Amino acid sequence: MPIHLEVNGRSHSVEVEPNTPLLYVLRNDLQLTGPKFGCGLAQCGACTVLRDGKAIRSCVTPVSAVQGSKVTTLEGLGTLEDPHPIQQAFIDEQAVQCGYCINGMIMTTKAFLDQNPSPSEAEIREALAGNLCRCAAHLRIIRAVQRAAREVRA
Numbered sequence: 001m002p003i004h005l006e007v008n009g010r011s012h013s014v015e016v017e018p019n020t021p022l023l024y025v026l027r028n029d030l031q032l033t034g035p036k037f038g039c040g041l042a043q044c045g046a047c048t049v050l051r052d053g054k055a056i057r058s059c060v061t062p063v064s065a066v067q068g069s070k071v072t073t074l075e076g077l078g079t080l081e082d083p084h085p086i087q088q089a090f091i092d093e094q095a096v097q098c099g100y101c102i103n104g105m106i107m108t109t110k111a112f113l114d115q116n117p118s119p120s121e122a123e124i125r126e127a128l129a130g131n132l133c134r135c136a137a138h139l140r141i142i143r144a145v146q147r148a149a150r151e152v153r154a
Helices: 022-029 085-092 100-117 120-127 136-153
Strands: 002-007 010-013 050-051 054-057 070-072
Touching: 002 022, 010 022, 050 100, 054 100, 085 100, 085 136, 100 120, 100 136, 120 136
Parallel strands: 002 070
Antiparallel strands: 002 010, 050 054, 050 070
């Protein structure tokens, strides 16, 4: 039975088992490699995508659970030529080292700033607490979110 999805504003139909993790469908069937497989347990955030504007962990979300929803991946925010202000803020602050966690950081930031466009540093830290980064880029990531908040408000 086909599963019908709307991802990054485009309709897709995939032939997969309904309980297949959304992450696998995004990466393997739709060739969207922004979301990463990190832990497979919804604990690291590398697989974060937006479902109707809310951050979810695609590694534990069955693909059938997002039918009728709008899914946005990192690829749906901006392009190399025209990055989203959040993506540009991460570039400007050099908040990327290895880059593995950045998908989750950016997607979590997008959902967070949509709800709280003027966050305090403490609120930013709390919002990103579920996203793991082993490269110690935390201070640059915080500065990137602060810059993105200013850019999004402007």
